[in-house]
Amino acid sequence: MATQTLLPGFALLQPPSLKRCIVSDARLPTNTTTRFHRVHRWFNFIAGFSPEFVHQRCELATLDADSTLLDPFAGCGTSLVVAAERGLSAVGYDPHPIFNRICSAKLPSSDAFGVIQETVEILLKGFDRPVSRSVLTDSQSMFLTKLYPLDILEALLGAREGLLASNLAVSDTAFLMLSRIVDRCSHSQTDGIYKAPTSKKQMVSPIFACAEVANMMLEDLASLDGVDLQQRGKIIRQSSRSMEQVATESVSIIVTSPPYLNNFDYAEMTRMLLYFWGIASSWGDITEKVRRSLIVNTTTALKGQKPLQQVYRNNISELVHEELDELVSTLGERKKDKNGKKDYDFLIYPYFSQMTDVLREAYRVLREGAPIHIVVADAALYGVHISTPQLLQSSMQDIGFRKLKCELMRERGHRWTLAKREGSPLGLGEYHLHGVK
Ligand SMILES: C[S@@+](CC[C@H](N)C(=O)[O-])C[C@H]1O[C@@H](n2cnc3c(N)ncnc32)[C@H](O)[C@@H]1O
Numbered sequence: 001m002a003t004q005t006l007l008p009g010f011a012l013l014q015p016p017s018l019k020r021c022i023v024s025d026a027r028l029p030t031n032t033t034t035r036f037h038r039v040h041r042w043f044n045f046i047a048g049f050s051p052e053f054v055h056q057r058c059e060l061a062t063l064d065a066d067s068t069l070l071d072p073f074a075g076c077g078t079s080l081v082v083a084a085e086r087g088l089s090a091v092g093y094d095p096h097p098i099f100n101r102i103c104s105a106k107l108p109s110s111d112a113f114g115v116i117q118e119t120v121e122i123l124l125k126g127f128d129r130p131v132s133r134s135v136l137t138d139s140q141s142m143f144l145t146k147l148y149p150l151d152i153l154e155a156l157l158g159a160r161e162g163l164l165a166s167n168l169a170v171s172d173t174a175f176l177m178l179s180r181i182v183d184r185c186s187h188s189q190t191d192g193i194y195k196a197p198t199s200k201k202q203m204v205s206p207i208f209a210c211a212e213v214a215n216m217m218l219e220d221l222a223s224l225d226g227v228d229l230q231q232r233g234k235i236i237r238q239s240s241r242s243m244e245q246v247a248t249e250s251v252s253i254i255v256t257s258p259p260y261l262n263n264f265d266y267a268e269m270t271r272m273l274l275y276f277w278g279i280a281s282s283w284g285d286i287t288e289k290v291r292r293s294l295i296v297n298t299t300t301a302l303k304g305q306k307p308l309q310q311v312y313r314n315n316i317s318e319l320v321h322e323e324l325d326e327l328v329s330t331l332g333e334r335k336k337d338k339n340g341k342k343d344y345d346f347l348i349y350p351y352f353s354q355m356t357d358v359l360r361e362a363y364r365v366l367r368e369g370a371p372i373h374i375v376v377a378d379a380a381l382y383g384v385h386i387s388t389p390q391l392l393q394s395s396m397q398d399i400g401f402r403k404l405k406c407e408l409m410r411e412r413g414h415r416w417t418l419a420k421r422e423g424s425p426l427g428l429g430e431y432h433l434h435g436v437k
Pocket of ligand 1: 045047048049050072073074075076077078079093094095096099238239240241256257258259260266293294295
């Protein structure tokens with residue numbers, strides 16, 4: 001793949017994908033180019049970074065067919081798919097029951113053609129055998145009926161039942177296909193923070209969505225020309241706070257993006273699919289089954305965390321204790337001043353402690369001299385600025401990482417500094433934090 005600089009801030013990339021993409025630096029940490037790339041486009045993940053970013057990082061590293069890329073926060077698999085396409089081995093972690101399966105499906109084996117065709121047959125039959133919404137729990141029903149007309153929801157449930165009763169019940173490819181159809185058939189925005197029913201988007205019929213997703217996947221598989229991405233990439237469904245499946249000094253490059261502080265609640269943003277698939281039956285169930293295994297990054301994830309504050313603090317590098325202690329104290333004061341309900345002061349130690357666990361593991365598994373690339377943003381809580389990238393940089397220095405640098409990739413603009421979000425007057429941004437072992 002050639003990387004040629006055109007204008008400052010722009011690169012012409014020729015990834016092995018459907019189209020050439022001219023990508024500004026500011027788009028590298030975003031998912032806005034995903035739709036131009038085969039396989040990546042199967043499931044658009046608003047929190048994902050661009051395939052171009054991963055290609056660039058691989059291009060600039062010394063890698064060969066024996067090299068392994070690791071992504072400790074794999075999400076929907078951007079890094080893993082790029083690595084596998086480039087002929088590297090790839091391993092990722094994500095305990096989220098939806099993202100994990102989507103990521104796995106994006107690493108298709110060579111028999112995926114047949115699975116897609118079989119899935120289409122099962123789904124089409126299922127649409128014709130609607131299942132009453134009475135199979136849903138109250139929480140599931142209340143939520144899902146806001147997103148779909150009843151006849152569409154019952155047709156989709158028919159497809160779900162058909163699939164779960166078939167030999168493809170455990171197929172990640174079939175899971176991705178129906179998940180994508182479920183998204184396309186909703187009249188509400190469903191890919192980010194939940195906005196329904198006020199934000200509308202164009203919905204399509206289940207049959208149309210099914211044809212659309214199947215054709216796209218078949219076209220992409222054909223362009224892979226028999227390359228088996230499943231043989232090269234693997235996603236592990238557990239928290240990367242412990243990565244015991246990966247041998248010490250076995251990884252040649254890490255490219256990753258963790259949950260940002262006070263940004264997405266990854267459990268909430270998938271509520272539609274968690275309820276549709278019956279993975280969770282209520283808000284409390286989502287906390288138990290999903291939130292609990294994820295990095296604590298939002299106040300919705302604080303259940304059970306408050307008594308552990310000191311334990312978390314003790315696990316964090318002393319280099320950042322003073323700064324974090326001051327932040328915790330200021331946030332506690334702000335909460336009182338504002339009669340606030342948000343326990344932001346309880347978020348700081350868990351977040352940085354859990355991130356420290358992952359970074360220590362990242363250091364252990366990297367080969368000597370191998371690079372790590374992290375895309376991460378700063379945050380503003382009750383108007384208090386938290387320099388997450390710089391704080392993580394100091395923690396990494398303490399762990400032993402060398403040549404550390406933190407560079408602004410893009411400003412995140414006014415959306416993030418709305419009064420409602422209690423933004424600090426400083427603009428927020430996404431940063432590229434990188435170094436070597
Ligand atoms: C910013 S997203 C990563 C997106 C990814 N780069 C992509 O392009 O698809 C962060 C991901 O971290 C995952 N995550 C949260 N806590 C985790 C943990 N403890 N271990 C591994 N993954 C975790 C979330 O489920 C989410 O998918």
